[in-house]
Amino acid sequence: MxxxxxxxxxxxxxxxxxxxxxxxxxxxxxxxxxxxxxxxxxxxxxxxxxxxxxxxxxxxxxxxxxxxxxxxxxxxxxxxxxxxxxxDATRVMIGKYTGRAIHHVGPPTEDDALYEGFDVRRTSADKAEAVVVTDLDTDEDTPEMYRQRAKLWLDRKLPMICANPDRVVEHGDKIIYCGGALGDLYAAMGGMVLMAGKxxxxxxxxxxxxxxxxxxxxxxxxxxxxxxxxxxxxxxxxxxxxxxxxxxxxxxxxxxxxxxxxxxxxxxxxxxxxxxxxxxxxxxxxxx
The missing domain is CATH 3.40.50.1000 (HAD superfamily/HAD-like)
Structure with a gap:
């Protein structure tokens, strides 16, 4: 054939x-x-x-x-x-929150460069105006583990800026979840998700x-x-x-x-x- x-x-x-x-x-x-x-x-x-x-x-x-x-x-x-x-593309979105509070989801310090030059305060979700997701907090996490947290974001009508649209990625010999999988969960719950990558x-x-x-x-x-x-x-x-x-x-x-x-x-x-x-x-x- x-x-x-x-x-x-x-x-x-x-x-x-x-x-x-x-x-x-x-x-x-x-x-x-x-x-x-x-x-x-x-x-x-x-x-x-x-x-x-x-x-x-x-x-x-x-x-x-x-x-x-x-x-x-x-x-x-x-x-x-x-x-x-x-x-790079996500920084344009984050820049709109200069002088305001956001809630970060992902490794706590690994993504610091994403905020360089912006007067953006990272706070708890109950005080934030937006959620910025780079990845899940650890490689062992699954999106479903975040459902309860996402309910709070949804109740407060927080937009999610998803810096990594990938759902999964190869890491060594494992497949792990990425920020896009959490974005999918939040969107399915009715939340607003903004993405700028592929x-x-x-x-x-x-x-x-x-x-x-x-x-x-x-x-x-x-x-x-x-x-x-x-x-x-x-x-x-x-x-x-x-x-x-x-x-x-x-x-x-x-x-x-x-x-x-x-x-x-x-x-x-x-x-x-x-x-x-x-x-x-x-x-x-x-x-x-």
């Missing part, structure tokens, strides 16, 4: 068709513990061949601290030209702008490739912005797709289809 997707062995098979890539980071370039060497090498080789790489990530921190984190994980700086994060247009517009800056010329969307591992964020975002997608199957969807065994291309097509994304191909891990 003919495969419903192009048969590719690595990014090299596609490189000549695209002047730039907008690549997801967590799940594609690293797993939260260490870089994927083949992915880093692929992006380095792509840039050596003349392509430009912009990292587009739902990390709930500004891009400055993320660069240092990538250094620590082994993602070399010659693998990318620029980076834009959900944290799959929403603002973060793609900024990433595309940075790619054009790196290229030193205007780019055609048909010549820009999105790379990602999430249907909800990466595939949907690529589709809505009009970019082809290289889908990485070996992360959060690895088990259901048998990514490292005998994956069924039709099953991959069926999984991604609701997003409307146009797939240029798939790989279990990004490689050259």
């Amino acid at each position: 003919t495969s419903p997707l192009p048969n590719i062995s690595g990014l090299a098979d596609l490189a000549g068709h695209y002047d730039a890539v907008l690549s997801d980071v967590w799940g594609v370039v690293h797993n939260g513990v260490a870089a994927f060497p083949s992915a880093v090498d692929a992006l380095v080789q792509y840039r050596k061949a003349g392509g430009k790489v912009v990292f587009i990530t739902n990390a709930p921190r500004p891009s400055g601290p993320l660069i240092e984190m990538l250094d620590d994980l082994g993602v070399t700086r010659d693998a990318y030209d620029a980076i834009v994060s959900s944290g 799959p929403y247009r603002p973060i793609y517009q900024e990433a595309f702008r940075l790619a054009e800056v790196a290229a030193g010329k205007p780019l055609e969307k048909s010549r820009v490739l999105a790379i990602g591992d999430s249907v909800r964020t990466d595939a949907t975002g690529a589709a809505q912005f009009g970019l082809d997608l290289l889908f990485v199957t070996g992360s959060i969807h690895a088990a259901e797709l048998d990514a490292f065994g005998k994956p069924d291309p039709q099953a991959i097509v069926d999984l991604v289809a609701p997003s409307g994304a146009s797939m240029a191909g798939f790989l279990p891990r990004l490689s050259w």
